[in-house]
Amino acid sequence: MNKSVLVLYYSRGGHTARISRAIAEHIVKQGSQCDMMHINEAKAEGVDWSKYDVVALGSCVLYGSYHKSVFDFATEYETELTAKPASFFSVNVVARNPEKRVPDNNKYLQKFIELSPWKPLDVKVIAGKVDYPAWRWYDRLMIQFIMKITNGPTDPTSVIDYTDWDDVNVYAEHLIKLAK
Structure with a gap:
């Protein structure tokens, strides 16, 4: 059955956007539908959450944390993110070390889970650039x-x-x- 995925992201230098695009393109290649939006675009234009079977939210880390807008987004849309299968992916350079790609060993991912009102049940760490x-x-x-x-x-x-x-x-x- 065809699934519909929404990939939301925050990118500062463009690499997280590139990763999000690769995710979206691969999902489409697998025969499913996928939309991709920067979180600022999603906030400005709105999201029809009912269109999607699953949502992924991703962000880069800079200076040991995520941009404030990522936490604001997770706060504002906590209900929508919790209502369906959702995943959070963290893009950070500390994950250049394989052991830091393990969610429990990645302090930046753990910091997001601790500080965000949305507690994603599915998480991923992706090494950055x-x-x-x-x-x-x-x-x-x-x-x-x-x-x-x-x-x-x-x-x-x-x-x-x-x-x-x-x-x-x-x-x-x-x-x-x-x-x-």
């Missing part, structure tokens, strides 16, 4: 500092995509299976 040349100078300096502490890349010319794109496809298939 280091893109120093694309970042503003102060973001680059702060992230270099964090990377130095965590033994990550600090070369200001580094562009490293840690995302496991095959695993993103597996997650897309998982979302279809979540639908009732």
Whole structure:
């Protein structure tokens, strides 16, 4: 049976948008229907929640947390997110280490669950991307500092995509299976 999936996301530099697009495209390739919206678009234009069998909400992490608008969205739409199968995916660079892709070992994902009024029953951690040349100078300096502490890349010319794109496809298939 054809399922309908909504992928909502917050992206700052574009990588979480790219991951969301890959999820949506793979869902469509599997024969299901999928719409994708930035959370700001969803808030501005509204969402017909009844159209969807399952919802995924994803966000990137910057400076150890999610943008305030992600928490605001989860607060405002907690009822809708809880009413049907839903998943939260966290995109962060600490997940470059395989053990940090395990939800219980990812402090950023755990922080979302702790601080959000919506308590997703299904969660996913996806490794993000280091893109120093694309970042503003102060973001680059702060992230270099964090990377130095965590033994990550600090070369200001580094562009490293840690995302496991095959695993993103597996997650897309998982979302279809979540639908009732």
